[in-house]
Amino acid sequence: MKKMKIVLVAMALFMGATSFVNAQSKIAHINAQELIEAMPEYKAAQSQLEKVQKTYDTEIKAMAKELETKMKLYDGEAAGKSDEENQKRFQEVQGMQDNIQAYRQQALQDLDKKRTDIFKPILEKAQSTIQKVAKAQGYQYVLDSTVGSGGVILADGKDLMADVKKDLGM
Numbered sequence: 001m002k003k004m005k006i007v008l009v010a011m012a013l014f015m016g017a018t019s020f021v022n023a024q025s026k027i028a029h030i031n032a033q034e035l036i037e038a039m040p041e042y043k044a045a046q047s048q049l050e051k052v053q054k055t056y057d058t059e060i061k062a063m064a065k066e067l068e069t070k071m072k073l074y075d076g077e078a079a080g081k082s083d084e085e086n087q088k089r090f091q092e093v094q095g096m097q098d099n100i101q102a103y104r105q106q107a108l109q110d111l112d113k114k115r116t117d118i119f120k121p122i123l124e125k126a127q128s129t130i131q132k133v134a135k136a137q138g139y140q141y142v143l144d145s146t147v148g149s150g151g152v153i154l155a156d157g158k159d160l161m162a163d164v165k166k167d168l169g170m
Contacts, residue, residue, distance in 0.1 A: 056107040
């Protein structure tokens with residue numbers, strides 16, 4: 001009778017360990033950053049963002065060139081002008097520098113907002129597709145294997161990249 005209890009306990013432990021191992025096999029991984037960068041929407045969004053950035057850069061360069069031209073002009077004429085006139089010109093130049101700096105700050109904020117607005121739907125699409133594919137294949141957890149995303153070290157896990165790309169039509 002005692003041996004029977006030991007055998008039953010051993011079987012229960014074995015069954016518990018087996019189900020634990022099976023639960024662990026329901027984990028997959030994907031390099032989410034690689035997936036997002038491979039999506040056509042990402043490339044179009046990146047191009048759109050670069051155009052906006054070039055527009056800001058062009059405007060800032062034009063403002064800086066105008067400032068530089070005025071500074072050279074004012075420096076050349078400074079000797080022939082009164083102290084009061086030179087002080088007004090100095091304040092004008094200072095105001096232009098402040099305007100350029102303020103414009104640069106606003107441009108950075110606008111670019112950050114635009115980046116968020118452009119990439120949010122792409123990130124959401126990737127995430128929902130990963131979840132859809134993982135659920136369809138019976139995975140309970142999907143780890144992001146992107147370098148620097150948490151230090152996941154992979155051994156023999158299932159990579160969902162091909163399946164998610166297939167579902168996205170890529």
